[in-house]
Amino acid sequence: MKDNQRSFTEKVTSDMREYVQSLLDENRRLSTTVAELEADRDRTIEAQTALIERLSQIEEESRAFAARYVEVEQQNTNLANLYVASYQLHGTLDRERVLGAIKEIVINLIGSEELAVWEIDRDFDGLVLIDSFGIDQARWAALPLDSPHVASKVALSGETYVAGPSTHYDKNLIACIPLKLDEKVIGVIGIFSLLAQKSGLEAVDFELFDLLATHGATALHCTRLAVPETVQ
């Protein structure tokens, strides 16, 4: 009986030892698994953080590209403005059409519906209105070169005039552009106002002023040279 009891006790002890060992093994295995999962989790968090950062970078790049696109498109429009203006001025040798092109440039590209084009008349010693849009022609028909008017001063100085902010919306000229052949002024373009939706002059407008000053004058001059050929 005692032998049986001992044998049983030994069996139970042995089983318990095996059971504890298996529990310890399972515990080690689970600890390893938890450690691996924690490492996975850390890697996932790291990857997620990197992705969020990358997404933020991409969003920033996208915003920068969008801004750049707008900028490039604006530059394209500006270049198109200059190309169209130049093309229109030199597309004809007919005086009326050149004057029409000057008016269209001022109306449609610069954005004004009140303008005057004067030419210098050496006999009169002043500016004579040769074309206009939206202004009182009689009032602006002739200006002596020694008059105090801005247009006369521009004709004498050959310098483009642009009104400052304080005079921007009154009825004075907001811009006055000399038409110059080389350095000789042959006329003046006066811009009296801007369209309601246009808040002020922009960089491209000043480019157009320069273009009108030289190419407008050249185009008008060429119409005079072309007259004898047309008559023949």
Next chain:
Amino acid sequence: MKKKVLLVDDSNTVILMEKMILAKGPYDIIVARDGVEGIAKAKSEKPDVILLDVMMPNMDGLTACAELRRDPETAHIPIVMVTTRGEEQNIETAFRNGCTDYVTKPISGIELLTKLHNILGVAA
């Protein structure tokens, strides 16, 4: 697939400017010089969109716009008014006459392309 755009304007400067802006996009361009020709070409060419100037000889853009809206053949065509007059009342008049949208002069390339994109669903 290219979209057909009808430009109606009596100004060579504006037509050339619009052509240059639209040259970058998937557009076929047709030109008419006044409202009467614009209506005729809208009926014959069936454009996807019309850019219509306001001040024109023979028939102005507002009248042409109203005529196009009245005609079942052209009533569905989107019309973008191109106007020098950006004041609110002028814009309201344009919408009363049936325009879909408007752009003011001087024309901004990005504004025109964006509006056409919104109307036609094509990228420039």
